[in-house]
């Protein structure tokens with residue numbers, strides 16, 4: 001018989017905040033993954049909501065492509081407010 | 094990849110760690126880094142899991158409901174610690190089944206301390222106070238280790254450990270303030286757990302094979318002997334506070350170093366236990382193997398049910 005697959009666990013710590021990845025676990029199906037996530041990752045009120053996703057379903061970027069993907073954003077200072085030189089007198093902008 | 098290319102990658106890798114950058118699962122890493130981390134993280138996970146056994150022994154016999162819920166919660170935390178760590182270890186490309194297999198076959202080690210028996214209720218106090226206390230000293234520096242998933246798991250673990258130590262100390266304190274028999278029970282537990290707890294911090298620096306490399310990778314920040322000294326310095330006043338005596342005739346305050354001098358550890362005993370000849374090595378492993386094997390039908394049934402449900406869903410979709 002096949003081994004229990006791996007699931008990634010995401011927890012929302014309180015309403016108003018996003019779900020954040022907190023780890024993974026093994027479970028036979030989604031229902032069990034949720035139950036196990038509750039026991040493993042929220043024993044001290046760490047969460048108000050849980051997502052579980054089969055790890056095999058995640059498509060991740062390759063670190064070897066990092067420069068190609070992320071470096072182009074580095075020399076685009078004009079995307080940031082500090083790029084623009086405005087008069088001192090102009091307080092809140 | 095050519096040898097030179099690997100050398101270059103290694104140089105960049107070492108620099109990243111020296112700059113306090115974290116290494117994440119899909120990043121390139123030297124094979125030795127991967128293997129060392131698999132070994133250390135899995136050993137750590139196994140220790141959490143096997144560590145449940147000596148304490149699990151007392152859950153049904155805890156002297157009050159208060160003590161029972163606390164011990165149960167602690168043991169449940171240790172299961173959680175094991176699971177955080179196994180999942181961190183799996184990010185290095187090893188499967189959970191392989192890790193279990195290594196534990197069950199004896200190929201992997203776990204902390205030797207769990208090969209000692211828990212013969213009285215006071216042992217629950219001594220374990221929480223001393224064993225979790227030594228574990229905290231070992232673990233806190235690991236929250237800043239270089240491998241991201243391990244560091245994150247350690248942050249969670251460390252947050253949870255302090256209750257473990259406090260509940261243990263409270264048990265010891267209560268016994269030490271109790272009847273003469275209770276105090277004697279507490280002292281006896283301290284006598285038995287003191288030296289093994291000091292050994293938990295690892296072989297002496299002179300005998301430790303992994304220290305230098307581990308320092309570079311931030312798997313270690315202080316040497317075993319420094320950690321041991323820290324443990325002694327912090328624990329001696331705690332024992333005094335509750336009127337218990339550390340079982341070491343050579344223990345004395347050193348005015349010059351402002352630290353405690355303490356006696357030689359029995360390293361022969363340490364290596365005997367590491368090699369499998371401790372009082373409970375066989376029992377611990379056979380308990381683990383039995384739990385795994387006797388649980389097989391449950392795992393299979395759950396998987397069969399999941400597959401059936403999945404097939405049903407597909408059928409309905411057609």
Ligand SMILES: [Fe+2]
Pocket residue numbers: 141170171174250254
């Ligand atoms: Fe733990």
Ligand SMILES: [Fe+2]
Pocket residue numbers: 171225228254257
């Ligand atoms: Fe603990």
